[in-house]
Amino acid sequence: MTIDANSVLRLDQSYASGNTWVVTVTADSLTSKTIHATVICSPEQHTMVFSPPRVLQGFDPEVVPVNCPVGQFPTGGGGRVSGGEVYVFASNPNGDRWEFGVEKATGGPRTVEAFVVCSPKLHRQFFSPPSTMTSLGGATARQPCPTGEVTGGGALGTGTALDNTTFDGNGWRVGATNVSGAPQTLTAAAVCTG
Numbered sequence: 001m002t003i004d005a006n007s008v009l010r011l012d013q014s015y016a017s018g019n020t021w022v023v024t025v026t027a028d029s030l031t032s033k034t035i036h037a038t039v040i041c042s043p044e045q046h047t048m049v050f051s052p053p054r055v056l057q058g059f060d061p062e063v064v065p066v067n068c069p070v071g072q073f074p075t076g077g078g079g080r081v082s083g084g085e086v087y088v089f090a091s092n093p094n095g096d097r098w099e100f101g102v103e104k105a106t107g108g109p110r111t112v113e114a115f116v117v118c119s120p121k122l123h124r125q126f127f128s129p130p131s132t133m134t135s136l137g138g139a140t141a142r143q144p145c146p147t148g149e150v151t152g153g154g155a156l157g158t159g160t161a162l163d164n165t166t167f168d169g170n171g172w173r174v175g176a177t178n179v180s181g182a183p184q185t186l187t188a189a190a191v192c193t194g
Contacts, residue, residue: 011023011024011025011088011161011162011163011164011165012024012025012026012081012085012086012088013078013079013080013081013088014078014079014088014091014165015078015079015080015113015115016048016078016115016117022080026085040076040151040152040167042075042119042151044119044121045119045120046075046117046118046119047068047069047072047117047118047119048115048116048117048118049066049067049068049069049115049116049118050066050113050114050115051064051065051066051100051113051114051115052113053111053112053113054111054112054113055109055110055111055112056086056102056104056109056110056111056112057109058104059103059104060103061089061101061102061103061158061159062101062102062103062112063090063099063100063101064079064099064100064101064102064112064113064114065094065097065098065099065100065114066097066098066100066114066115066116067096067097067116068096068097068098068116068118069118071120072096072118072119072120073096073118073119073120073121073122073123074093074096074097074098074116074117074118074123074125074191075117075118075119075123075151075152075191076098076116076117076151076152076153076154076191077091077093077098077100077114077115077116077117077154078091078098078100078114078115079091079100079102079112079113079114079115080112080113080115081102081110081111081112081113082110082111083108083109083110083111084104084105084106084107084108084110085104085105085106086102086103086104086105086110086112087102087103087104087105087160087161087179088100088101088102088161088162089101089102089103089156089157089158089159089160089161089162089176090154090155090156090157090158090162091154091155091162091165092154092155092156092187092189093125093154093189093191094125095125097116098114098115098116098154099114100112100114100115101156101158117152121193122193123151123191123192123193124191124192124193125189125190125191125192126143126144126145126189126190126192127143127156127187127188127189127190128141128142128143128187128188128189128190129141129187130185130186130187131185131186131187132183132184132185133157133160133176133177133178133183133184133185133186134178134183135178135180135181135182135183136177136178136179136181137177137178138163138175138176138177138178139175139176139178139185139186140173140174140175140186141155141173141174141175141186141187141188142168142171142172142173142174142188143171143172143187143188143189143190144169144170144171144190145170145171145172145190145192145193146170146192147170148170149170149192149193150167150169150170150171150172150190150191150192150193151191151192151193152167152172152190152191153165153167153171153172153174153188153189153190153191154172154174154188154189154191155174155176155186155187155188155189156186156187156189157176157184157185157186157187158180158184158185159178159179159180159182159184160176160177160178160179160180160184160186161176161177161179162174162175162176163175163176163177171188171190172188172189172190172191173188174186174187174188
């Protein structure tokens with residue numbers, strides 16, 4: 001998903017629903033904004049797995065993981081949220097699972113589900129060096145795949161709000177805004193065909 005450079009939007013959720021990808025964002029104002037959802041399609045057989053719903057009560061950041069079936073590899077993922085606004089600070093592969101990290105933006109409980117798209121075909125994970133964000137600043141990170149390879153990717157950060165995560169040439173590019181009062185880091189994750 002990419003957002004127009006003049007927009008200030010926060011990614012709330014990004015997930016698959018059948019053969020459609022759903023992206024929900026929150027705008028900073030009543031001004032119209034433009035978003036572009038990016039879908040990477042494949043004729044290969046894939047399995048989608050959702051985590052059990054997790055209810056968030058407190059304001060602490062939480063990571064909701066979901067595993068691929070044994071012998072399969074994550075190619076992408078995300079999460080969906082109900083009950084109110086959140087900051088998505090991570091949506092990334094980690095071994096044989098996908099992790100969806102959120103922090104509540106306002107009071108009240110939230111229900112969060114992570115999901116992962118899995119393939120029996122080997123996919124490798126590559127991570128960029130961390131990009132540093134000053135307090136309330138922003139950053140972009142990019143991780144390439146070997147030439148001719150890329151299928152998906154994600155981002156890892158804490159104290160951040162992801163505002164874009166998309167393919168970029170033969171790699172994956174992510175952007176985020178620091179929503180904390182301290183310096184933070186952002187890392188891009190590329191999931192590459194083996």
